[in-house]
Amino acid sequence: MSDYNLVQFRKDLEQLPVILNQEQEEKFILYYELLVQWNEVMNLTAITEFNEVLKKHFIDSLSLIRAVPELEEKKLSLIDVGTGAGFPGIPLKIAYPGLKVTLLDSLNKRIKFLNEVIDKLGLEDIEAVHGRAEDYAKPSLFREKYDICVSRAVANLSTLSEYCLPFVRVGGQFISYKSEKIEEEAAAAEKAIHILGGDVKDKKDFYLPDSDIYRILYVIEKKSVTPKKYPRKAGLPAKEPIVK
Numbered sequence: 001m002s003d004y005n006l007v008q009f010r011k012d013l014e015q016l017p018v019i020l021n022q023e024q025e026e027k028f029i030l031y032y033e034l035l036v037q038w039n040e041v042m043n044l045t046a047i048t049e050f051n052e053v054l055k056k057h058f059i060d061s062l063s064l065i066r067a068v069p070e071l072e073e074k075k076l077s078l079i080d081v082g083t084g085a086g087f088p089g090i091p092l093k094i095a096y097p098g099l100k101v102t103l104l105d106s107l108n109k110r111i112k113f114l115n116e117v118i119d120k121l122g123l124e125d126i127e128a129v130h131g132r133a134e135d136y137a138k139p140s141l142f143r144e145k146y147d148i149c150v151s152r153a154v155a156n157l158s159t160l161s162e163y164c165l166p167f168v169r170v171g172g173q174f175i176s177y178k179s180e181k182i183e184e185e186a187a188a189a190e191k192a193i194h195i196l197g198g199d200v201k202d203k204k205d206f207y208l209p210d211s212d213i214y215r216i217l218y219v220i221e222k223k224s225v226t227p228k229k230y231p232r233k234a235g236l237p238a239k240e241p242i243v244k
């Protein structure tokens with residue numbers, strides 16, 4: 001890990017493939033600097049070492065291209081639910097500037113950090129909003145409006161499907177980033193995915209470069225409109241996930 005550096009980062013990106021120009025690379029570095037600076041006064045990430053952030057946050061976030069090659073298409077809309085310090089939404093926006101991005105998190109201090117990142121990096125067509133997925137998925141401004149919904153490290157797949165699928169337009173996709181083999185969790189989520197209008201379309205698993213760090217992306221296609229009663233009121237999807 002210690003020999004992992006910017007040169008290796010570029011090579012690993014090429015493998016995905018993700019090609020960054022110099023301006024985009026500078027944005028990643030500035031994002032890293034802001035992350036460690038703000039992390040001193042608020043809890044944003046346990047990973048702070050440069051090489052580790054490149055791999056475990058940036059490469060990991062950008063691995064979405066393995067499952068969704070159409071990311072490069074201009075003007076796709078994407079919402080990142082429970083974005084925290086901006087993962088995976090900010091790396092995706094830097095690498096694919098044509099994306100129209102919404103970052104959603106229930107902790108306002110993280111939204112303040114994200115607004116600073118958006119400002120300092122000069123990102124456009126991106127907004128950071130404060131609130132819970134259960135509340136934001138109700139108003140028509142957000143409901144069934146997105147081509148893609150992503151989420152990393154937020155909840156089990158059943159709960160997460162209730163948070164995320166309502167945001168996705170019919171024909172769009174919800175992609176859940178998972179870090180372990182989750183056969184049981186996925187089996188328990190089958191009913192929820194079905195009720196909410198989704199269908200598991202693909203699973204892409206891989207290891208982060210030169211490591212034994214396993215990742216799997218669950219790609220769920222939105223097949224039909226989510227019934228109006230979902231998501232249930234705030235807190236309920238986590239407390240009582242829809243199960244078999």
Ligand SMILES: C[S@@+](CC[C@H](N)C(=O)[O-])C[C@H]1O[C@@H](n2cnc3c(N)ncnc32)[C@H](O)[C@@H]1O
Pocket residue numbers: 081082083084085086087088104105106107110131132133134151152153154163
């Ligand atoms: C473990 S962090 C993961 C952050 C980021 N996605 C990552 O992978 O680094 C989970 C984040 O989800 C947010 N969160 C949890 N439940 C949420 C909900 N119902 N609606 C919106 N955000 C939520 C938390 O505030 C927290 O920032």
